[in-house]
Amino acid sequence: MLVTTKELLEHAQQNKYAVGAFNVNNMEIVQAIIEAAEETQSPVILQASQGGLKYAGVEYIAGLGKIAAQNASVPVAIHLDHGTDFEQIMQCIRHGFTSVMIDASKYPLDENIAMTKKVIEVAHSVGVSVEAELGKIGGTEDDITVSDRDATFTDPEEAKRFVEETGVDSLAIAIGTAHGPYKGEPKLDFDRLETIRKTIDTCIVLHGSSGVPEEALRKAISMGVSKINIDTDVRMAFAKGVKALLDEKPSEYDPRKILGPAKEEMKRAIKEKMEIFGSVGKA
Ligand code: G3H
Ligand code: 13P
Numbered sequence: 001m002l003v004t005t006k007e008l009l010e011h012a013q014q015n016k017y018a019v020g021a022f023n024v025n026n027m028e029i030v031q032a033i034i035e036a037a038e039e040t041q042s043p044v045i046l047q048a049s050q051g052g053l054k055y056a057g058v059e060y061i062a063g064l065g066k067i068a069a070q071n072a073s074v075p076v077a078i079h080l081d082h083g084t085d086f087e088q089i090m091q092c093i094r095h096g097f098t099s100v101m102i103d104a105s106k107y108p109l110d111e112n113i114a115m116t117k118k119v120i121e122v123a124h125s126v127g128v129s130v131e132a133e134l135g136k137i138g139g140t141e142d143d144i145t146v147s148d149r150d151a152t153f154t155d156p157e158e159a160k161r162f163v164e165e166t167g168v169d170s171l172a173i174a175i176g177t178a179h180g181p182y183k184g185e186p187k188l189d190f191d192r193l194e195t196i197r198k199t200i201d202t203c204i205v206l207h208g209s210s211g212v213p214e215e216a217l218r219k220a221i222s223m224g225v226s227k228i229n230i231d232t233d234v235r236m237a238f239a240k241g242v243k244a245l246l247d248e249k250p251s252e253y254d255p256r257k258i259l260g261p262a263k264e265e266m267k268r269a270i271k272e273k274m275e276i277f278g279s280v281g282k283a
């Protein structure tokens with residue numbers, strides 16, 4: 001069934017688990033996520049990035065998401081990941097997304113607040129949940145020095161002001177994760193997470209979670225993170241599946257026979273995450 005992220009995340013926060021938000025770009029990825037969710041009875045979030053919308057188009061993503069969610073035996077939300085453009089956010093809402101992210105984290109605090117409030121005013125009036133971002137979640141290619149860490153990580157006092165002034169449903173925070181694969185092991189600032197958790201009641205979102213060791217994910221969830229974004233690890237599982245099939249059968253030309261095993265590989269990776277997130281059996 002199709003639900004909002006607010007419903008999913010509030011239940012997760014109350015019950016100390018996290019809902020996986022997996023990036024979708026095509027049918028096989030959507031099916032892998034939904035099958036993994038149904039087989040583990042996990043609530044789940046399908047999310048589309050800027051790259052995903054550019055690749056597949058909002059109509060295809062929304063269409064796939066709605067068919068998947070409506071037919072699923074578990075609760076499913078359709079979410080815009082890292083929305084930056086007001087018009088695009090409105091377009092996603094018109095196409096049936098139940099949740100949107102406004103990522104104005106590159107702007108000064110006041111502007112971030114103003115842009116987030118503008119989105120919330122419209123989204124909330126039609127029952128759509130809103131995620132915002134405070135602090136800068138880097139790419140793993142950005143070399144973050146120790147002094148950068150303090151400058152770019154989420155400031156707890158700013159987070160307090162941000163949620164009070166915007167009334168945002170969930171907040172993505174920067175505590176040391178980065179998008180894409182890591183060069184070494186990511187060092188998460190758990191003290192900062194603890195302070196933020198004590199300072200705000202809003203659902204907390206962890207981006208860049210592919211490549212974060214299982215123990216760190218479990219710890220972050222125990223400390224109150226309730227949405228975890230995963231893209232890269234599913235992409236890697238997809239590539240592994242395709243490569244294995246073509247290594248074994250170099251002359252295969254049927255897309256179904258090439259993508260089928262890739263789907264299974266993604267499903268395995270997704271179920272593993274759901275186990276770690278504690279969402280299994282929570283649908
Ligand atoms: O925003 C995070 C995504 O992992 C990046 O996705 O390459 O599809 O824009 P994209
Ligand atoms: P990863 O690719 O590191 O999993 O990050 C995904 C993400 O945060 C999407 O918003």
Ligand code: ZN
Pocket residue numbers: 082137179207208229
């Ligand atoms: Zn992200």
Ligand code: NA
Pocket residue numbers: 177178179180181182208209210211212232
């Ligand atoms: Na990552």
